[in-house]
Amino acid sequence: MSSYLVRSAHAHGMHPMRFTSLHFPGAQVWTRDIDLHVQAPVLKTIAQAANLSLGTLRSMTLADLIPARSGEHHACCGQSKWVTSVGMHGRSRTRFGLRYCPACLRADNAFLRPWRLTFTFACRIHHRMLEDHCSTCGAPVVPHRARSVSSICHRCGMLLGGSSESRSSSVVDDALKVQDKFLCFCERDKILVADTLVDTPDFFAGVGLLLTILREKMHSRQGVFDAEDRAVLDSHEALRLSNTAVRLRLFTRTLDIIERWPDEFLRIATATCMTQAAFAHYGSAPPWLADQIKLLPERLRPRYTYRGATLVKRVRQIEEDGGARCRERRARELMAAARKWS
Ligand SMILES: [Zn+2]
Numbered sequence: 001m002s003s004y005l006v007r008s009a010h011a012h013g014m015h016p017m018r019f020t021s022l023h024f025p026g027a028q029v030w031t032r033d034i035d036l037h038v039q040a041p042v043l044k045t046i047a048q049a050a051n052l053s054l055g056t057l058r059s060m061t062l063a064d065l066i067p068a069r070s071g072e073h074h075a076c077c078g079q080s081k082w083v084t085s086v087g088m089h090g091r092s093r094t095r096f097g098l099r100y101c102p103a104c105l106r107a108d109n110a111f112l113r114p115w116r117l118t119f120t121f122a123c124r125i126h127h128r129m130l131e132d133h134c135s136t137c138g139a140p141v142v143p144h145r146a147r148s149v150s151s152i153c154h155r156c157g158m159l160l161g162g163s164s165e166s167r168s169s170s171v172v173d174d175a176l177k178v179q180d181k182f183l184c185f186c187e188r189d190k191i192l193v194a195d196t197l198v199d200t201p202d203f204f205a206g207v208g209l210l211l212t213i214l215r216e217k218m219h220s221r222q223g224v225f226d227a228e229d230r231a232v233l234d235s236h237e238a239l240r241l242s243n244t245a246v247r248l249r250l251f252t253r254t255l256d257i258i259e260r261w262p263d264e265f266l267r268i269a270t271a272t273c274m275t276q277a278a279f280a281h282y283g284s285a286p287p288w289l290a291d292q293i294k295l296l297p298e299r300l301r302p303r304y305t306y307r308g309a310t311l312v313k314r315v316r317q318i319e320e321d322g323g324a325r326c327r328e329r330r331a332r333e334l335m336a337a338a339r340k341w342s
């Protein structure tokens, strides 16, 4: 939708920011990631001005691209695991989450929805990796600050992706294979995992958990993983903030686990000491994943081994609760901790 607004402005010979302030006065358009989370009044205003239905406009955003489990809002407030972050900073952008294929962009000046997904890496039409910055000045892509055309860098005015790409063909092939699989998963109602048909929202909820725990284990149990997985080690940022190499590695690994479900999952889980408690820490798992998590050890350490911070928290809670037996309960908690740490 942001790309649509920018192109509309350029078609009228106007700067996108002036265009939106003229047609949607007061609406917060560029100070929000409107492709991810657009406020209802803004959506309504744009729909009226552009003479489009709310459904058509919503289909231009990323909000419903990844099916969410009921009660969950994946694509809310830039927190989504599945959409790369553009790093909102006023009307500017500090992150490299808006990616593009230079050839596609030059052809029609449009930024496409799939380019924002954390599991897209390359353009199938032009067989090249997506770019995420201006190759001349290194700036993030901010189309609404470009004066006349979307394919020009807003900062230096040079053509975006002007220099030729040097990635080998096999890297692009591998990236496309992973990307196509996940794009295909998005479009289905149900996905076959081993011999179980899984609802798509449940599938993605499980994949999200797997990605999180895999990343954690790649850091804490490096010896178990391949040299290629080392790409993940330099980065501790959330998936939506991670660069292409990190995301590609994580999704490649996760796809491999799913395609060899559950054997590969259990192999990695055993080798990296995954536990039921570790998964529980990250949220409730959907049934297809929960069935396998049940086979893992409950936890590695005895239940009541806890850190100082946890003890302080528990003591504060007891004090807050108050009551006649507050002092007694507090003493018992402290004595128990002293016994365990002695
Ligand atoms: Zn392309």
Ligand SMILES: [Zn+2]
Pocket (backbone or CB within 6 Å): 134, 135, 136, 137, 138, 139, 153, 154, 155, 156, 157, 158
């Ligand atoms: Zn530039």
